[in-house]
Amino acid sequence: MVMQLHNTLTRQKEPLRLLDPQQKKVRLYTCGPTVYDFAHLGNFRAYLFEDLLQRHLEARSYDVDRVMNLTDVDDKTIRGARTQGIKLAEFTQRYKEAFFADCKTLRLRPARAYPAATDPENIAAMIEMIRDLIEKKHAYQAEDGSVYFRITSFADYGKLAHVDLTEQRPSGRVQSDEYEKEQIADFALWKAWTPDDGDVRWESPWGAGRPGWHIECSAMATRLLGNQIDLHCGGVDNIFPHHEAEIAQCECVTGKKFVGLWMHCAHLMVEGSKMSKSAGNFYTARELMNRGWSGRELRYALLTVHYRIPLNFTMEGLEASRQALARIDTWSERLQEFAAMDTSIQTFEKLGPIDLGDFFNALDDDLNISAALAVLFDVIRESNRLIDTKKLSPAEAGGLLQWWKKVNEVLALEPDVSVTIPDEVKMLLAARQAAREAKNWSESDRLRDEIAALGWQIKDTKNDQRLVPV
Numbered sequence: 073m074v075m076q077l078h079n080t081l082t083r084q085k086e087p088l089r090l091l092d093p094q095q096k097k098v099r100l101y102t103c104g105p106t107v108y109d110f111a112h113l114g115n116f117r118a119y120l121f122e123d124l125l126q127r128h129l130e131a132r133s134y135d136v137d138r139v140m141n142l143t144d145v146d147d148k149t150i151r152g153a154r155t156q157g158i159k160l161a162e163f164t165q166r167y168k169e170a171f172f173a174d175c176k177t178l179r180l181r182p183a184r185a186y187p188a189a190t191d192p193e194n195i196a197a198m199i200e201m202i203r204d205l206i207e208k209k210h211a212y213q214a215e216d217g218s219v220y221f222r223i224t225s226f227a228d229y230g231k232l233a234h235v236d237l238t239e240q241r242p243s244g245r246v247q248s249d250e251y252e253k254e255q256i257a258d259f260a261l262w263k264a265w266t267p268d269d270g271d272v273r274w275e276s277p278w279g280a281g282r283p284g285w286h287i288e289c290s291a292m293a294t295r296l297l298g299n300q301i302d303l304h305c306g307g308v309d310n311i312f313p314h315h316e317a318e319i320a321q322c323e324c325v326t327g328k329k330f331v332g333l334w335m336h337c338a339h340l341m342v343e344g345s346k347m348s349k350s351a352g353n354f355y356t357a358r359e360l361m362n363r364g365w366s367g368r369e370l371r372y373a374l375l376t377v378h379y380r381i382p383l384n385f386t387m388e389g390l391e392a393s394r395q396a397l398a399r400i401d402t403w404s405e406r407l408q409e410f411a412a413m414d415t416s417i418q419t420f421e422k423l424g425p426i427d428l429g430d431f432f433n434a435l436d437d438d439l440n441i442s443a444a445l446a447v448l449f450d451v452i453r454e455s456n457r458l459i460d461t462k463k464l465s466p467a468e469a470g471g472l473l474q475w476w477k478k479v480n481e482v483l484a485l486e487p488d489v490s491v492t493i494p495d496e497v498k499m500l501l502a503a504r505q506a507a508r509e510a511k512n513w514s515e516s517d518r519l520r521d522e523i524a525a526l527g528w529q530i531k532d533t534k535n536d537q538r539l540v541p542v
């Protein structure tokens with residue numbers, strides 16, 4: 073089955089077409105955090121959707137080359153540093169570190185590169201791009217000293233956000249990085265220095281100043297991934313003006329189509345309303361950790377709603393995630409102990425009526441996580457039933473565990489501390505199972521003591537044995 077992904081540009085699901093199909097190489101750019109605060113749940117929803125995309129592509133043997141930028145200079149970071157009376161770099165460093173720590177907690181697979189906007193080579197690339205845009209008459213320096221992109225010079229402007237310039241009149245110029253579609257205007261590429269910027273300034277052919285947010289991503293994406301990339305992701309908030317501007321900047325410089333397929337993750341709501349600091353429902357990942365939730369519980373809660381459906385984040389939802397994970401853990405522990413009775417592994421494609429490949433097939437369909445999880449829970453139910461009725465062999469349980477391992481490469485939901493049962497204990501356990509089946513209770517008890525001496529407690533259930541480290 074060919075992977076189908078929803079393209080924001082065409083508003084349709086499309087087969088994944090790559091620039092380099094032979095090598096199965098996927099050039100993927102994902103907009104990263106603005107490091108002026110701890111990343112919040114809405115941010116992490118987008119990063120988790122991108123993580124699922126990357127992991128599934130890798131499960132399908134694609135070679136993913138992902139870049140995620142760090143916006144460490146913009147209106148918000150400068151304001152934050154000034155408020156605290158510290159240097160911009162010192163201010164943003166704290167949030168960069170926190171971001172990477174949170175990514176680890178949430179089990180996000182690292183990108184190949186995390187370029188920061190203020191890296192000298194990136195500033196140089198931005199200046200070069202702006203110079204090129206001016207030369208090609210797509211940009212101009214205004215009386216205020218700043219350089220703006222002339223949106224009427226690019227016929228395709230508005231194609232991503234579906235804004236029609238013939239219907240909507242541009243309203244002059246806009247300095248701010250973020251604005252609504254109704255305020256469509258020439259946007260800033262280079263912002264001339266003002267006293268509010270303090271010591272945050274770089275020299276350029278247009279005088280001292282700093283880059284606009286949009287040019288940062290265009291320059292870093294093309295510098296690290298090339299003029300054309302396969303996939304570009306972000307949250308729906310990024311579509312306009314950020315990604316619209318990225319397309320305009322890149323395509324005017326290179327004359328080539330910038331991105332093959334655009335993917336955007338829907339909003340996150342908290343308890344039914346928009347997350348905001350004033351409403352008191354604003355959560356960062358670390359706040360929830362401090363309240364006793366684990367990274368994988370949060371991962372499950374944010375990952376398991378399809379990325380194009382708005383996610384209503386609730387405490388009940390987190391509680392349900394905890395229960396779902398407990399169910400998965402109990403099942404995988406049971407499988408492990410059962411499989412330990414026989415070290416041979418028998419792989420198979422169908423478990424009763426369930427096709428095991430359907431987990432991955434579901435994700436091929438625009439990352440249909442709900443259908444993929446339905447396959448997982450069907451497998452859990454069916455394999456539990458087969459073990460209960462003695463219709464599953466330990467070797468088949470071993471095969472199922474291999475399938476779970478592949479599934480978990482995509483989901484990353486394993487327990488925080490994974491317990492490995494030593495081979496010696498596995499053998500004793502198998503011997504004890506045989507003794508039990510032969511109703512040789514004294515031998516069974518003797519083996520129980522021997523296993524206990526090695527630090528494992530056995531819990532007998534109706535049909536099998538479970539091991540718990542003491």
Ligand SMILES: [Zn+2]
Pocket residue numbers: 102103104141289314
């Ligand atoms: Zn970006």
